[in-house]
Amino acid sequence: MYNIGIDLGGTNIAAAIIDETSSIVRKGSVPTLRERDYTLIVKDMATLALKLVKEHGLEITDIHSVGIGSPGIVDTENGLIVYANNLHFKNTPIRDEFNKYFKVPVYIENDANAAAYGEFIAGVGEKYSDFVAVTLGTGVGSGVIINNKIITGSYHGGAELGHMVIQVGGSTCSCGRKGCWEEYSSATALIREGKKAAIAHEKSKLNELIDGDIDKMNAKIVFDAAQAGDKVASDIIEWYIDYLAIGLVNLINIFQPQAIALGGGVSAQKENLIKPLKEKMINEIYGGIENLKTELLVCKLGNDAGIIGAAMLYKLYDK
Amino acid sequence: MYNIGIDLGGTNIAAAIIDETSSIVRKGSVPTLRERDYTLIVKDMATLALKLVKEHGLEITDIHSVGIGSPGIVDTENGLIVYANNLHFKNTPIRDEFNKYFKVPVYIENDANAAAYGEFIAGVGEKYSDFVAVTLGTGVGSGVIINNKIITGSYHGGAELGHMVIQVGGSTCSCGRKGCWEEYSSATALIREGKKAAIAHEKSKLNELIDGDIDKMNAKIVFDAAQAGDKVASDIIEWYIDYLAIGLVNLINIFQPQAIALGGGVSAQKENLIKPLKEKMINEIYGGIENLKTELLVCKLGNDAGIIGAAMLYKLYDK
Numbered sequence: 001m002y003n004i005g006i007d008l009g010g011t012n013i014a015a016a017i018i019d020e021t022s023s024i025v026r027k028g029s030v031p032t033l034r035e036r037d038y039t040l041i042v043k044d045m046a047t048l049a050l051k052l053v054k055e056h057g058l059e060i061t062d063i064h065s066v067g068i069g070s071p072g073i074v075d076t077e078n079g080l081i082v083y084a085n086n087l088h089f090k091n092t093p094i095r096d097e098f099n100k101y102f103k104v105p106v107y108i109e110n111d112a113n114a115a116a117y118g119e120f121i122a123g124v125g126e127k128y129s130d131f132v133a134v135t136l137g138t139g140v141g142s143g144v145i146i147n148n149k150i151i152t153g154s155y156h157g158g159a160e161l162g163h164m165v166i167q168v169g170g171s172t173c174s175c176g177r178k179g180c181w182e183e184y185s186s187a188t189a190l191i192r193e194g195k196k197a198a199i200a201h202e203k204s205k206l207n208e209l210i211d212g213d214i215d216k217m218n219a220k221i222v223f224d225a226a227q228a229g230d231k232v233a234s235d236i237i238e239w240y241i242d243y244l245a246i247g248l249v250n251l252i253n254i255f256q257p258q259a260i261a262l263g264g265g266v267s268a269q270k271e272n273l274i275k276p277l278k279e280k281m282i283n284e285i286y287g288g289i290e291n292l293k294t295e296l297l298v299c300k301l302g303n304d305a306g307i308i309g310a311a312m313l314y315k316l317y318d319k
Numbered sequence: 320m321y322n323i324g325i326d327l328g329g330t331n332i333a334a335a336i337i338d339e340t341s342s343i344v345r346k347g348s349v350p351t352l353r354e355r356d357y358t359l360i361v362k363d364m365a366t367l368a369l370k371l372v373k374e375h376g377l378e379i380t381d382i383h384s385v386g387i388g389s390p391g392i393v394d395t396e397n398g399l400i401v402y403a404n405n406l407h408f409k410n411t412p413i414r415d416e417f418n419k420y421f422k423v424p425v426y427i428e429n430d431a432n433a434a435a436y437g438e439f440i441a442g443v444g445e446k447y448s449d450f451v452a453v454t455l456g457t458g459v460g461s462g463v464i465i466n467n468k469i470i471t472g473s474y475h476g477g478a479e480l481g482h483m484v485i486q487v488g489g490s491t492c493s494c495g496r497k498g499c500w501e502e503y504s505s506a507t508a509l510i511r512e513g514k515k516a517a518i519a520h521e522k523s524k525l526n527e528l529i530d531g532d533i534d535k536m537n538a539k540i541v542f543d544a545a546q547a548g549d550k551v552a553s554d555i556i557e558w559y560i561d562y563l564a565i566g567l568v569n570l571i572n573i574f575q576p577q578a579i580a581l582g583g584g585v586s587a588q589k590e591n592l593i594k595p596l597k598e599k600m601i602n603e604i605y606g607g608i609e610n611l612k613t614e615l616l617v618c619k620l621g622n623d624a625g626i627i628g629a630a631m632l633y634k635l636y637d638k
Contacts, residue, residue, distance in 0.1 A: 130473045151465060153575025154449045155612045160572040163605070165565050166498075167487045175605040177568070184487075246484050249496070253479040254573060256472025286482070286494040293474045 002058065004049050004066045005118075005311030007111065010034055010086035013041070015048045016304075017056055017063075018311035022122035024304060026056045038092045046101030065105040067310035068094065069114030073156045079108055082156060107313035111306055113150050113159065116143020118309025119261055123301040130257040133299060134161065134248070137264035139174075140182040144255060149316065162186070166247055181250075184243035187219045187265045193236045194222040205230035219266045227272065241273070245280035252285065252294050263299035270298055321377065323368050323385045324437075324630030326430065329353055329405035332360070334367045335623075336375055336382075337630040341441035343623060345375045357411045365420030384424040386629035387413065388433030392475045398427055401475060426632035430625050432469050432478065435462020436635075437628025438580055442620040449576040452618060453480065453567070456583035458493075459501040463574060468635065481505070485566055500569075503562035506538045506584045512555045513541040524549030538585045546591065560592070564599035571604065571613050582618035589617055 002025070007014045009032060016027040030048050032041060049066060053059070072084025079095025081087070095106045109117070116125075116133035120143075125131040129148050135141035140162030144151040151159050162182035163175050170179025171189075183189055194217045198206040205225040210216040222240075225233030248260060266273065278296055285292045301308060321344070326333045328351060335346040349367050351360060368385060372378070391403025398414025400406070414425045428436070435444075435452035439462075444450040448467050454460035459481030463470040470478050481501035482494050489498025490508075502508055513536045517525040524544040529535040541559075544552030567579060585592065597615055604611045620627060 146465070146470060147468070149466070151574070154577045155575055157610065157612075158571075158573060158575030163572045164483070164569045165603075166484055168485055168489075168503075168562065168565055170487075177565075177603055177605075243487065246487055246496075250483045252477075253482045254477060255470070256474055256477030258473045284484075284496055286496075291476065293476075 001064045002062055003064050003311040003314060004052070005114075005307035005309070006045055006049065006066065006068045007114075007306040007310060008032070008041075008045065008068060008070045008087075009111075010071065013045050013048060014307055015045070015052060016307045016311070017052050017058070018308055022308060022312065024308065026052050027307075028052050032087075034087050038087075038089060038094070039097060041087075042094060042097040043101065046098055049102055060102065060104065063102075063104050065107060065311075065314040066098065066102060067114065067313035068098070068106065068108045069111040069306045069310040070094070070108060071111050074108050074110045075156055076107070076109055076152065079106065081108070105314065105317070107310075107317060109150065109310065109313055110152070110156070112141040113143040113152060114309035114313065115141070115263070115305040116145060116309065117150055117312060118301055118305035118307070119263070119299050120145045120309070121312045121315065122308050123299060123305060124261050124297045125259060128258040130255070130259075132161075132251055132255060132257045132260045133305075134251075134260060134262055135264040135299075136185060136244075136262060136266035137187050139188070140186050140247075141264070144257075146255065146257070161247075161251060164247070164250060166243065166250065181243070181247040185240070185247055190219045190222055190236070190240050190266060191217050193239065194219075194233070197232045197236055201232045204232040206233050220268070223269050223272055237276075241276050241280055245277055245284060248277070248296070249281050249284035252281075252292075257294055259295040259297055261297040261299045263302075263305065267298045274298065320383045321381055322383050322630040322633060323371070324433075324626035324628070325364055325368065325385065325387045326433075326625040326629060327351070327360075327364065327387060327389045327406075328430075329390065332364050332367060333626055334364070334371060335626045335630070336371050336377070337627055341627060341631065343627065345371050346626070347371055351406075353406050357406075357408060357413070358416060360406075361413060361416040362420065365417055368421055379421065379423065382421075382423050384426060384630075384633040385417065385421060386433065386632035387417070387425065387427045388430040388625045388629040389413070389427060390430050393427050393429045394475055395426070395428055395471065398425065400427070424633065424636070426629075426636060428469065428629065428632055429471070429475070431460040432462040432471060433628035433632065434460070434582070434624040435464060435628065436469055436631060437620055437624035437626070438582070438618050439464045439628075440631040440634065441627050442624060443580045443616045443618060444578060447577040449574065449578075451480075451570055451574060451576045451579045452624075453570075453579060453581055454583040454618075455504060455563075455581060455585035456506050458507070459505050459566075460583070463576075465574065465576070480566075480570060483566065483569060485562065485569065500562070500566040504559070504566055509538045509541055509555070509559050509585060510536050512558065513538075513552070516551045516555055520551045523551040525552050539587070542588050542591055556595075560595050560599055564596055564603060567596070567615070568600050568603035571600075571611075576613055578614040578616055580616040580618045582621075582624070586617045593617065
């Protein structure tokens with residue numbers, strides 16, 4: 001039995017056939033060309049899926065289900081993309097449209113939720129029933145799984161953990177609020193602080209590593225400069241880890257899952273990130289280390305998490 | 320069919336028989352005398368329950384189950400009170416001990432969760448499946464129900480929403496963190512600010528209402544002074560509502576329940592609180608009023624919520 005996962009992005013549509021071991025056996029992508037009518041975009045999604053089936057020597061009857069991860073607000077019950085800014089979709093009946101080309105059960109989910117579900121089913125979350133994934137990227141993305149189910153919110157707008165205010169009156173977020181966690185713990189925030197520091201401290205290691213070109217700043221450079229002993233950079237890392245720890249302990253006080261896994265570019269730092277982060281978190285947990293029962297992990301599926309998670313959505317619906 | 324709910328407090332043990340309409344038909348209480356061994360406390364709980372049964376002309380066979388709400392960390396599966404500071408309990412096998420006297424199914428739950436469940440089953444939450452109760456009292460207590468189940472955390476320490484930091488580096492909380500929501504949105508916080516203002520502004524309405532006795536300050540007085548046009552008091556109310564709104568919108572971004580209900584002393588202000596609170600919340604919701612889908616309500620069961628919720632716990636376990 002195979003399932004197909006599709007990751008509908010603003011730039012590309014990526015799809016893959018997933019086997020019974022939750023592994024990708026064939027993968028492909030086509031451009032989204034997102035200015036087009038949704039019917040054309042869905043047609044390309046279905047055409048890509050059918051092409052993969054054929055290339056892999058399968059028939060449609062070998063496919064148990066198709067799962068689609070989409071940005072924005074997704075109405076899972078009715079198979080609609082309620083709203084996706086990137087795609088100019090509004091109450092778009094993506095499931096029914098897809099079914100015109102490919103007659104199998106189709107499940108849709110928000111892309112961050114699908115990625116969290118992928119890590120939950122086939123990645124570092126596979127041994128847990130309560131699991132939170134937090135992606136430290138352009139923003140702070142998140143997905144929450146409690147009792148083996150995705151928490152989506154009653155109106156498909158929940159689990160937006162990056163938009164939890166942790167600093168009242170703080171930095172203005174793209175969502176309009178001030179002091180969202182995302183403003184402090186995204187890769188974007190780390191890069192922003194790295195740039196500010198490079199400009200303020202001409203002779204810092206930070207400036208050396210970017211060859212004086214501020215646009216070369218990234219999260220790795222800030223970590224590398226700190227590792228090399230640069231005080232300016234290590235102050236930024238300490239600041240970054242402080243806020244990240246505070247947000248994560250909020251999540252423990254709220255959900256107390258068995259594990260939280262970090263993904264996104266910043267998580268590539270692995271122990272450079274996890275070790276100091278845990279030390280900070282222990283200070284924030286009521287009762288200290290004895291009560292830090294939630295495991296802190298690094299995601300392992302990378303960009304494939306979204307496709308794999310989409311393909312595995314059927315597990316939420318099959319009896 | 321009847322169920323019995325017991326609210327184990329640091330001062331009193333309150334118990335009641337609840338009928339099939341989730342109403343209290345008979346109620347009683349005895350002192351906890353919390354310094355005693357747990358076996359004596361549990362014996363008094365059982366004796367009180369048996370006395371109510373007899374007084375109401377019932378037999379033990381008329382009782383379907385007993386539910387117990389306890390402070391602290393409660394292991395629902397094993398029927399233990401893992402830890403309750405107030406009661407000097409540690410891994411106390413309260414369910415088995417209770418069963419020595421009263422042989423019916425016994426369910427235990429944290430008291431804040433039980434109170435939220437009471438409002439959910441028999442109070443303002445009864446028409447929802449996803450519901451959050453927030454009690455604005457000495458602290459900020461909370462209970463979260465998603466898909467008709469209580470979210471307890473994997474290790475019985477979740478749903479502590481009052482200990483979500485909303486102001487990094489802010490006011491020091493009893494839990495050891497800085498800037499917990501509880502430090503801004505509890506009745507205690509409102510009274511603290513009221514006292515500070517009364518001391519700083521001798522001629523304020525606040526001082527008039529407390530007859531110059533700072534210990535008379537309470538939440539109602541701050542609201543009353545603001546209603547009477549006192550600028551000092553209305554500034555405090557505005558500050559209070561700001562932080563409360565921010566925390567509540569965090570909960571919407573995290574859980575997006577169908578409804579959030581406020582309880583505790585401050586919630587007695589009803590529309591004086593709810594109206595300005597909603598206005599602030601609309602400013603914090605991404606997309607504004609159109610996206611504020613979560614209802615904001617005031618709890619209606621008061622102190623009975625905990626007993627009723629405890630009595631209704633069987634609904635989580637009966638097949």
